[in-house]
Amino acid sequence: MIKSSIIADQQDLTRFAAEILMKRGMNAEDAGAVAGALVWADMRDVGSHGVFRLPRYMAIIDKGDIDPKAKIEARLQLPAALVFEANKAFGAVAMMHAMKAACEQAKRAGVCYAIVSHTTHTGAIGYFTNWAAERGFAAIVASAGTANMAYYGATKPSLSTSPLAIAVPGGRNGPIALDMSTAILGIGRLAQAKERGETLPEGVALDDDGNPTTDPAKANLPMPLGGAKGSGLALMLECLAGLMAGTPLLAGMIAPGGKIWHSHNAIIIVMDVAQFRPVADFEKDAEELAAAIKQLPRRPGFDELMLPGERGNRAYAQSLVDGVSISPGTWSDLEKLGQKLGVTMPSRKRG
């Protein structure tokens, strides 16, 4: 949270985001889904995936790469697998549609593998895995989108910063929930650094000429986590999502003469825990694992060992009490957007 942040009311910020989206033709339910996912990210202090994205989404709609009125179609149904054609639907709309269907299927087969083709920015994908984990499923979600990260050793966009989220029921403290990018720092984080004028660490980004840079103004191309490892993982996610569904994205974008446009494929893998063992037993083991990690001896500089998702859970709990922290730059962008589309700004609790 930045000191000079503006603190917005959660409900009213969600109302604002939904109204903006409805002005672009979305129905109330779909707009609510997208707004909910954005504000969830802001509340977890992942502003890069929060309402900060709204103006960008408007630009993608303008280009024709997001269709706010898209209908999602089932394209393939196997006993334990589903493929959906999202027809350029908003990420949160297509992913929640697919996640709900995948969980239903997993109740029958134990497991379901779902692929969503041609959706758009999948956003904070931990939103989807957490939703499933809170309902007794172990869930894996990964997305494979537009070329916006450098392949290991390449100078131009050639992979997606494909995020990977995994969540399982965690008992008393809520899901144990990892949500990571295959980039060291993703696009949203680079954009935030630009907005804030923060110098970047070495080795995380390239400039438009493909040279390493720490200047946030020039850092446009994220580098993969761990070189060949993050790069390889992002490439395999393109295979597991786009190639499996028959809707590959990268090859056409990065081959000579190719053009980069906005689109995502994504995968969902869910396991119905109750069919493997009683959920209460699983949760007891999850609590024991968490407790065993928390009591480990620590290296200097570590006041506490954090579990995956724990920092976000705390920020979320704090936001529920205090309100949602929005950076001044984002707030000002939202004001312009609200003015343009005739939507009243959310009330400020502070700032």
Add this chain to the structure above:
Amino acid sequence: MIKSSIIADQQDLTRFAAEILMKRGMNAEDAGAVAGALVWADMRDVGSHGVFRLPRYMAIIDKGDIDPKAKIEARLQLPAALVFEANKAFGAVAMMHAMKAACEQAKRAGVCYAIVSHTTHTGAIGYFTNWAAERGFAAIVASAGTANMAYYGATKPSLSTSPLAIAVPGGRNGPIALDMSTAILGIGRLAQAKERGETLPEGVALDDDGNPTTDPAKANLPMPLGGAKGSGLALMLECLAGLMAGTPLLAGMIAPGGKIWHSHNAIIIVMDVAQFRPVADFEKDAEELAAAIKQLPRRPGFDELMLPGERGNRAYAQSLVDGVSISPGTWSDLEKLGQKLGVTMPSRKRG
């Protein structure tokens, strides 16, 4: 390949490894499976997972943590999921058993999620994913074993260096196949550095007191890839494997008073590509993706952009022609082992 390496004949090295294992009570088929997986790793220039491990496996058998005569039992069968109790079987034996069953199940359900409980060192898990990809499956394998890596910020073994392998049919050039560790450098690589006296990079390992070290003689504890990311991924794999199967490993090992012993759980996820789309179409897309990556403009210092698995494929092809490269230290360990158990050393092609 080290300059002073000894070059062994592939068939005869496999024969040697299998005979050693049979001296410890394994049947010929199981011994052949383990020997095949070890030599496969050596041929791909991943010596850390090759016959180098044989003396270590003997020590684990001596301790009672590997049972060379173990029978693998099916514990749960759902329409799209399987759980196996491996009863301390060798990794390659249990994993191939489960992989074959998972592929059969995926032919019916489209997808199968299999968990193997209580197996032992799963070795070069790319062996299993490649096997599936060569037969038309997209495959994910990950293992979650003994505490041998530091949790991000911790000073003692608290996670497994859980490897993750993903392979898909690749057409003309064979599978596109990632095989990575959640550590920056795994245990085998640290042991190799020790044998060779190679100074380590900064930030990859801790000594027995939990302090960072670059001295290979002191580096006993690998650090996770990307800090919280690799750490989180390894923790989630413990949840997806051990907690799902009801046989968690880490909590008991790392809680106060806990004892570290050798055991692994592992997961297998396979998709039968043909039920999603014609395999030939998938392979055509995989070839196009590979070609698009290979032609990308490169940063200085990169003579070529390598696909996941490509370096190993090349080493394998070379080994088929030249023979299998074994380091002098490993060779000498094998000589001691052969002498002790009365097994004739493999013939040398060179060195």
